[in-house]
Amino acid sequence: MKNSRTALFAVLAGVVLAGCSSTTEAATTETPSEFADLAASPACTELRAENPDLAGKTLTNAINPYTPGYETINPENPSEYQGFDIDLGNALGACLGFKNDYLSVGFSELIPTVASGQADWIISNLYATEERAAGGVDFISYSKVFDGILVAKDNPKNITGIDTSLCGLTVALNKGYVEVPLVEAVGPECVATGLKAPTVSLFDSSADCTQAVLAGRADAYMNDINTVNAFVAEHPDELASAETVMLDYTIGIGVPQGDHQFRDAIQAALTEVQASGLQDELAAKWKLSENAVAAPTILSVG
Known part of the structure; x- marks a missing residue:
C-alpha cells in the first residue's frame, strides 16, 4: 500500500501546501475514461437509474492529501490530487453518474467537515471506528488495516x-x-x-x-x-x-449520517467495483502491496 515516486509525492505535497490554511479547494477532476467499462456494466447502469439525483452532480470529497499511494498532490499539476483513494472515488462516481472535486483539510477535521455539510463524503485512508462514526458519519468499509x-x-x-x-x-x-x-x-x-x-x-x-x-x-x-x-x-x-x-479496524468511506440513500448507493457501487476486480487493479497501480479487500459493510451509530 511503494516506490520512490510515491515518496516524492509526499515531499512535494508538503512543499506545495506548507503555509496554506487548513482548508484548500482543488479543481474538479474529470471522470477518467479508464472507468468506462465499469460505468457501462449492468449493475452500474441499474444503480444510476435507481439514483437519478446523483446524475451530473459534482460532489466534494474531504481529503487529507499527505499519504503516499492513497492521496497526494500531483507533482505535475498542483491543482490536482492523485492516488488510490482518488481513483476509487472517481470509479464510484463513474458508476453512479457523478464527478468529484476536493476539499483539503487537516486529518482531524475530515469528519467534522462532512458532518457540518462542507463536504459530501470522505475517501482518505480513514480507519472506520465507532468513535469516529459518532462524530456524524456512517462508514462503508473497503480495506483491512x-x-x-x-x-x-x-x-x-x-x-x-x-x-x-x-x-x-x-x-x-x-x-x-x-x-x-x-x-x-x-x-x-x-x-x-x-x-x-x-x-x-x-x-x-x-x-x-x-x-x-x-x-x-x-x-x-x-x-x-x-x-x-x-x-x-x-x-x-x-x-x-x-x-x-x-x-481490528477497516478502512472506510465516510458519508453523512442519516443519508441512507447515498450510503446504500455507495455500498452497492463499491460492491460492483470489488466484484469487477477494479479495486485490486487500483491497489496494484499505486503499489499498495498490503492491500486486503474488505467486504463493503456499513458501520453506523446513528
Whole structure:
C-alpha cells in the first residue's frame, strides 16, 4: 500500500501546501475514461437509474492529501490530487453518474467537515471506528488495516509492536489517528513495571512524523504499512519497518449520517467495483502491496 515516486509525492505535497490554511479547494477532476467499462456494466447502469439525483452532480470529497499511494498532490499539476483513494472515488462516481472535486483539510477535521455539510463524503485512508462514526458519519468499509512501525535503521530500540517495548520512548503520530489512544494505553503497563510511559508527539502529516524519526526526535512512527514502506524506500540507509501489526479496524468511506440513500448507493457501487476486480487493479497501480479487500459493510451509530 511503494516506490520512490510515491515518496516524492509526499515531499512535494508538503512543499506545495506548507503555509496554506487548513482548508484548500482543488479543481474538479474529470471522470477518467479508464472507468468506462465499469460505468457501462449492468449493475452500474441499474444503480444510476435507481439514483437519478446523483446524475451530473459534482460532489466534494474531504481529503487529507499527505499519504503516499492513497492521496497526494500531483507533482505535475498542483491543482490536482492523485492516488488510490482518488481513483476509487472517481470509479464510484463513474458508476453512479457523478464527478468529484476536493476539499483539503487537516486529518482531524475530515469528519467534522462532512458532518457540518462542507463536504459530501470522505475517501482518505480513514480507519472506520465507532468513535469516529459518532462524530456524524456512517462508514462503508473497503480495506483491512495493516499498520507498520517506522524506526531507525536496524531498529536500535528493539521495538516489537504497540506494546511495552515502547516504554520510555517517543512515538510520532498524526493528530486524530487511532494509534494515539493505542500507544497511550500502553502507559499503565509501563508504569506498573517501573518504566516510563511512552511519549506521544503529534504532527499534522506523515512527512512530518517521518522527519521526526529521521532527526532522532522520535523513536517510532505508526501508520498504514504501505505508507511506512514508502518512507523506508525513500530512506533505505536510515529507516526500517520494525513490525507489521494487524489492527481490528477497516478502512472506510465516510458519508453523512442519516443519508441512507447515498450510503446504500455507495455500498452497492463499491460492491460492483470489488466484484469487477477494479479495486485490486487500483491497489496494484499505486503499489499498495498490503492491500486486503474488505467486504463493503456499513458501520453506523446513528
